[in-house]
Amino acid sequence: MATRKELIEGVxxxxxxxxxxxxxxxxxxxxxxxxxxxxxxxxxxxxxxxxSPQKRKRDRIYDEAVHQALIILWEAADRICGxxxxxxxxxxxxxxxxxxxxxxxxxxxxxLLAISAATIDRLLKATRGEAVGQRRRRGGINTALRRSxxxxxxxxxxxxxxxxxxxxxxxxxxxxxxxxFVHSLVLTDVASGWTECVALPAREQLLVxxxxxxxxxxxxxxxxxxxxxxxxxxxxxxxxxxxxxxGLQFTRSRAYRKNDQAWVEQKNGSVVRRLVGYGRxxxxxxxxxxxxxYSLSRLYVNFxxxxxxxxxxTREDSHVTKRYLAPMTPCExxxxxGCLDEASTTKLRQQFLSLDPVGLLQEIRAVQEVLAGFVSTxxxxxxxxxxxxxxxxFVHSLxxxxxxxxxxxxxxxxxxAHHWWRSRADPFEHTWPTVExxxxxxxxxxTKELMHRLAAMMxxxxxxxxxxxxxxxxxxxxxxxxxxxLIFGVLHEAQLGANARTTARIEIGSER
Numbered sequence: 001m002a003t004r005k006e007l008i009e010g011v012x013x014x015x016x017x018x019x020x021x022x023x024x025x026x027x028x029x030x031x032x033x034x035x036x037x038x039x040x041x042x043x044x045x046x047x048x049x050x051x052s053p054q055k056r057k058r059d060r061i062y063d064e065a066v067h068q069a070l071i072i073l074w075e076a077a078d079r080i081c082g083x084x085x086x087x088x089x090x091x092x093x094x095x096x097x098x099x100x101x102x103x104x105x106x107x108x109x110x111x112l113l114a115i116s117a118a119t120i121d122r123l124l125k126a127t128r129g130e131a132v133g134q135r136r137r138r139g140g141i142n143t144a145l146r147r148s149x150x151x152x153x154x155x156x157x158x159x160x161x162x163x164x165x166x167x168x169x170x171x172x173x174x175x176x177x178x179x180x181f182v183h184s185l186v187l188t189d190v191a192s193g194w195t196e197c198v199a200l201p202a203r204e205q206l207l208v209x210x211x212x213x214x215x216x217x218x219x220x221x222x223x224x225x226x227x228x229x230x231x232x233x234x235x236x237x238x239x240x241x242x243x244x245x246x247g248l249q250f251t252r253s254r255a256y257r258k259n260d261q262a263w264v265e266q267k268n269g270s271v272v273r274r275l276v277g278y279g280r281x282x283x284x285x286x287x288x289x290x291x292x293x294y295s296l297s298r299l300y301v302n303f304x305x306x307x308x309x310x311x312x313x314t315r316e317d318s319h320v321t322k323r324y325l326a327p328m329t330p331c332e333x334x335x336x337x338g339c340l341d342e343a344s345t346t347k348l349r350q351q352f353l354s355l356d357p358v359g360l361l362q363e364i365r366a367v368q369e370v371l372a373g374f375v376s377t378x379x380x381x382x383x384x385x386x387x388x389x390x391x392x393x394f395v396h397s398l399x400x401x402x403x404x405x406x407x408x409x410x411x412x413x414x415x416x417a418h419h420w421w422r423s424r425a426d427p428f429e430h431t432w433p434t435v436e437x438x439x440x441x442x443x444x445x446x447t448k449e450l451m452h453r454l455a456a457m458m459x460x461x462x463x464x465x466x467x468x469x470x471x472x473x474x475x476x477x478x479x480x481x482x483x484x485x486l487i488f489g490v491l492h493e494a495q496l497g498a499n500a501r502t503t504a505r506i507e508i509g510s511e512r
Contacts, residue, residue, distance in 0.1 A: 016046065065487065070123055074124055128402075131403075162191040162192050170273070175278070181281060208238075224248065279376075300357060435450055450471060
């Protein structure tokens with residue numbers, strides 16, 4: 001391209017000063033060398049076509065207001081991936097507006113509902129990269145009894161109805177499998193993904209029976225069977241006799257084949273380890289705190305956390321192609337399955353409408369802080385500092401929680417001191433009010449245009465390039481703050497109006 005530009009510049013001057021016959025010879029030679037069409041070559045040599053096309057400007061659809069609202073919804077959804085968050089956005093927006101946590105502009109609400117999963121991941125890339133931390137995964141039975149229990153592999157779960165659970169244990173030993181420590185009994189429904197967790201003070205078969213009874217009493221649908229690994233806490237006469245007495249089908253997976261229990265193994269990481277972490281928990285007080293966490297998380301996960309479900313799996317030689325259904329919450333899958341009677345369906349829908357996802361998340365964070373105290377000290381901690389915060393403060397903190405890194409107290413890392421002081425003088429200390437006035441009057445003005453105005457107004461102080469990056473950061477922070485006011489301002493005014501109306505009613509009632 002550089003050679004063509006040089007050729008156009010050299011030949012163009014000679015072409016424009018030549019006569020008709022000379023122009024024809026020059027044109028034939030020029031088209032033969034460059035490969036241009038004859039008509040295009042004439043325009044180029046006459047200077048009618050510029051060789052450096054202007055960059056096409058694109059309208060920005062998802063502005064800072066969408067970005068800030070997306071961060072709040074991402075935090076309220078417990079930082080799930082973009083594809084799951086896309087499916088959760090209609091649920092979270094309606095639930096948060098119903099409980100008074102959000103008051104979105106109609107245009108902003110429409111853009112949030114129309115955003116794609118890829119755009120969500122792109123907008124949250126920097127936020128997620130700064131907030132998320134590293135996570136790691138952990139990786140002599142009665143032979144006659146084991147042989148009597150049927151084996152169920154991964155391929156045997158086709159077209160299964162809700163009620164068949166995979167079960168597994170998760171140890172909270174902190175990497176040291178000595179002494180007695182708390183265990184989590186995890187049960188995952190294969191058809192819907194509904195997950196229940198029970199905190200047990202030790203690994204013991206009688207406690208497993210109590211856990212089964214507790215879960216069966218709380219489930220919104222009937223239980224038909226359990227599938228376990230070859231753990232001796234499951235493969236024993238006590239558990240097998242319990243299942244036979246209740247008419248429940250009991251199967252097991254193959255030894256050393258974790259993929260036979262893929263559904264519950266996945267929930268061990270995405271639910272239990274994500275909520276509780278890898279610290280050591282022991283004692284009755286820690287067990288009660290973990291039970292409180294699971295009583296909250298079962299509602300949050302099963303009603304507001306969409307998950308993937310495998311649709312098909314094909315293999316060509318060594319290449320495996322997997323297709324997934326659209327992400328849905330376990331509650332949605334249960335309602336779509338048609339296995340519930342009318343009373344259970346109505347009860348499940350009413351329970352969903354009564355739940356506040358942000359309120360559940362606030363209580364989960366408070367209990368996680370208690371569990372983090374057990375992990376760090378080994379004994380019951382003092383009252384958690386986060387439990388005294390009201391719900392409005394917690395909602396407003398969602399907009400900036402990503403700046404503090406890991407949000408879960410059970411995963412929280414020690415952060416270094418925040419660099420709050422300035423190392424250099426502020427170049428816009430005296431002119432920032434003027435810039436703010438320009439931004440107020442022209443919301444869509446670019447930062448480069450503002451920099452050119454400052455350079456024209458004070459050429460001895462500013463240049464068009466030296467302070468451009470600093471001004472871009474200042475303008476971005478200003479627009480981010482305005483976006484927060486757009487999201488929370490309407491809600492705040494509505495709350496003030498409601499408080500004023502309540503005060504007026506009280507005064508009128510007292511006069512009467």
